[in-house]
Amino acid sequence: MTMFHFFNCAILTFGPHAVYYSATPLSEYDTLGTSIKAAVVYLGTALVKLVCLATFLKVSETDSFDPYQEFLKALIGFIDVAGLYFALTQVTHRNISQNHKFQAVGLGWAFADSVLHRLAPLWVGARGLEFTWDYILQGVEANANLVFSISLAALGSLMWLRKNKPRTLIPIIYACAGLVATMPSITSYLRRGLGWHLPEVVGFELFTSLIMAFISWQLFSACQRPSL
Amino acid sequence: MGMDPNRRCSNRLIVAESVYPVVALAFMLFACFELCGAATVVDVYRLIQYDISGAPFGSRLAGINHHxxxxxxxxxxxxxxxxxxxxxxxxxxxxxxxxxxxxxxxxALLFLLPQIFSFEGEEGSGYVSSVDGEVDLLKKLLVELEQFLIHATIPYPVYFGFEDDDIKAVLADIKKNDISGQPATATTGGYKLVVSVSEPRKVASPVIANIQGWLPGLKSDGDSNQLPTIAIVASYDTFGAAPALSVGSDSNGSGVVALLEIARLFSILYSNPRTRGKYNLLFGLTSGGPFNYNGTQKWLRSFDQRLRESIDYAICLNSIGSTENELFLHVSKPPDNAYIKQILEGFSNVAEELQMKVSLKHKKINISNPRVAWEHEQFSRLRVTAATLSHLSTTPELFEQTGGLSDSRKFVSEAVVAKTVKLVAESLARHIYGHKGKSIQIFADESSLAVNPSYVNSWMRLLGRTPRVAPFLAKNDPFVMALKKELAEHTEEVVMQNDVLDGMFTFYDSTKAQLYVYQVASVTFDLLLLLVIGSYLIILFSFLAITTRGLDDLISLFRRPPSRKVKTA
Incomplete structure (x- = not known):
């Protein structure tokens, strides 16, 4: 019975990645290699981040929200952006269209993130006898995270790969990218600074991820037009 | 486990954020997470499991995994x-x-006892007089339940636990479910109780340890062995429905404490040659009391004939700590026996001064009956004059009044124990020093020979939280060693005699366990969840496919003959 629950949560957590890959044209163009490369880059980034966190952050005794520490954490969080930049620009991919490239990178990125952050607690926790909503919410959070990753990758590809884009949109693109990149810090603030509970935080993440996805999509299509 | 759970969980969150990428570490924490998962963990104590000559009694299983x-x-x-x-x-x-x-x-069966019967809770809540109506009723009920369970054979696990806020909340939830007609089963969820212990094993050759100590009298000329001996005896072990809860404060913690205090008082007198009496005093802490005083029997058998004959009389102390002012002297010799008369007179005289009453109860011994109800009967069987001092008026049956569940520390008054100590010590002293009939207070209050209430109190406290069912006491159990050490403080030639409990009884271990209470979801819920997630993924798939490739593509995806799939696979 509990294995069943684990199975359910695992589908909720990792299913959307597979669905995204198979439902969109990504599968037709065989972009799996790109995704895997992005996942590897994510692994490297996570390692660097871990080292930075261990070096610069104090282990807080209390559970309070310390702005200085959180600022440092947010700064370290930008290592993710650097990693994404690396994955998008430096890693050589087979000739695939820019359109698919960012999707594949974002997908690989989100999947690696889910595997690293969610698989172990899921395996340990969801198989236990005790029932909590936590693992279901965590699965929903993984969905939001997928949307965020793809949005960030889309904005990144706009920033770094597309040369001719409307000048008026550039500040908006950077602002949105910054917002998405600081999202982990924002949720951390909500959780610990304002004491939100997990369902509220997840709801917020889901809501903002959809908005960000919509904005990124609008920006992307706006940038697409002049090139046509 | 001292941290409060919220803190622990939040710490876990922080750890999770930075450490989870190292998956291996998470697996190392596996065990910890499994245990943290339960809603509540409570200590539970299993009903005793034992055989008498092969016939099974008590709870025959230990593991629970049920709703x-x-x-x-x-x-x-x-x-x-x-x-x-x-x-x-x-x-x-x-x-x-x-x-x-x-x-x-x-x-399985789980009994929840009120905190008043717990020996672990807070100290100093004081003596609960048995006049208290509600508590008295509960106590009587518990005694009845205990006696019934001890003599029943129950083919499933039976545990005792104590009420606390967590378990009360769980119970309230269970009741609500039950009343609403949704008893907890696999399909409806609810609470699952888990006790994971291995199958109970037989306790290999249970040991009973008797401790004896001497206060040798003053020999006028010749060997001190020729002096007459007075024995003071108390059995210290217990028996009850839950061995891990059988602390026996009254039966027979009170007797043990009284014996130790009497030994202390007389050791003061005997340390000075001028006040040393012309009697040897023999102190015996015996084991195996609930099992027909098996330890006492073995102990007496180990004496040589000369020693046995030198014993003038023996006073056995049993359950003297709860009822004020009335004590019974149980004897097996006829009441008109000269020795018995003398002992009773000695007690009665002092008792009058202390505003107490000692009355005689006579019960003949039936040699052919293996049941030995009083400790003095073991002496009487070997023709040694003996009597048991107790507040119990009736002869207990097997495993009755042996310090079980209801015999909590809170029902024993130290003042009563101290008073009884004074009674016994005073009458002994008058006998030893030949002040019979005179009202001379040797152990007067406020004197250097007064009964020490804090000594009585501290030993009552130790006994009131140490389960002492003989088969579950290890060979050199710290408690037994402490008793021996304490007796050695006051008396000489302290010897511990280890013997094997007679083969009629077999006991099984795992007396204490931890009960994990899990709040579980039902299979129905999981099925529903699967349905919801499945439809979500299908909708997501269709949405993505339609937006990125168009509806026609999606439809053609399903139109494709399945043979193509086989080929690619």
Whole structure:
């Protein structure tokens, strides 16, 4: 019975990645290699981040929200952006269209993130006898995270790969990218600074991820037009 | 485990954020997470499991993994896979009797006792007089329940636990479910109670340890062995429905404390040659009391004939700590026996001064009956004059009044114990020093020979929280060693005699366990969840496919003959 629950949560957590890959044209163009490369880059980034966190952050005794520490954490969080930049620009991919490239990178990125952050607690926790909503919410959070990753990758590809884009949109693109990149810090603030509970935080993440996805999509299509 | 759970969980969150990428570490924490997962963990104490000459008694199983159910279960429902949680306050004895003796199927039984019977709780809440109506009723009920369970054979696990806020909340939830007609089963969720212990094993050759110490009298000329001896004896072990809860404060913690205090008082007198009496004093702490005073029998058998004959008389102390002012002197020799008369007179005289009453109870010994109800009967069987001083007026049956569940520290008054100590010590001293009939107070209050209340108190406290069921005491158990050391403080030639409990009894271990209470979801819920997630993924798939490739593409995806899939695979 509990294995069943684990199975359910695992589908909720990792299913959307597979669905995204198979439902969109990504599968037709065989972009799996790109995704895997992005996942590897994510692994490297996570390692660097871990080292930075261990070096610069104090282990807080209390559970309070310390702005200085959180600022440092947010700064370290930008290592993710650097990693994404690396994955998008430096890693050589087979000739695939820019359109698919960012999707594949974002997908690989989100999947690696889910595997690293969610698989172990899921395996340990969801198989236990005790029932909590936590693992279901965590699965929903993984969905939001997928949307965020793809949005960030889309904005990144706009920033770094597309040369001719409307000048008026550039500040908006950077602002949105910054917002998405600081999202982990924002949720951390909500959780610990304002004491939100997990369902509220997840709801917020889901809501903002959809908005960000919509904005990124609008920006992307706006940038697409002049090139046509 | 001292941290409060919220803090622990949040710490876990922080750890999770930074460490989870190292998956291996998470697996190392595996065990910890498994245990943290439970809603509540409570200590539970298993009903004793034992055999008498091969006939099984008590609870025959230990492991539980069932859903919880309360007394308000729907009539006729199948409880063979449920744990019935029964608070003592709501216990209906006839129901339990009927349920158990009819051998109705049940997963397990968990009795919740009020905190007043707990030996671990806070100290100093004071002596609860047995006049207190509600508590008295509960105590009587518990005694009845205990006696019934000890002599029943129950083919499923039976545990005792104590009421606390967590378990009360769980119980309230269970009741609500039961009343609403949704008894907890695999399909409806609810609470699951888990005790994971291995199968109980037989306790290999239970040891009983008797401790003896001497206060040799003053020999006028020749060997001190020729002096007459007075023996003071108390059995220190207990027996009860839950071995890990059988602390026996009254039976026979009070007797042990009294013996130690008497030894201390006389050691002061005997340390000075001028006040040393012309009697040897023999102190004996015996084991095996609930088992027909098996230890006393072995102890007496180990004496040589000369020593046995030198014993003038023996005073056995048994359950002297709870009823004020009335004590009974149980004897097996006829009341008109000269020695008995003399002992009774000695006690009665002092008792009058202390505003107490000692009356004689005579019960003949039936040699052919293996049951030995009083400790002095073991002496009498070997023709040694002996009497038992106790507040019990009736002869207990096997495993009755042996310091079980209800014999909590809170029902014993140190003042009563101290008073009895004074009674026994005073009458002994008058006998030893030949002041019979004179009202001379040797152990007067406020004197250097006064009974020390704090000594009595501290030993009562130790005994009141040490379960002492003989088969579960290790060979050199710290408690037994402490008793020996204490006796050695006051007396000489302290010897511990280890013997094997007679083969009639076999005991099984795992007396204490931890009960994990899990709140579980039902299979129905999981099925529903699967359905929801499945449809979500299908909708997501269709949405993505339609937006990125168009509807036609999506439809053509399903139109494709399945043979193509086989080829690619």
């Amino acid at each position: 919880a159910s309360s007394l308000s279960f729907a009539p006729g429902s199948d409880l063979s896979r449920s744990v019935l949680v029964v608070p003592l306050r709501e216990l209906n004895m006839t129901f339990v009797r009927e349920y158990i003796s009819k051998r109705q199927p049940l997963g």
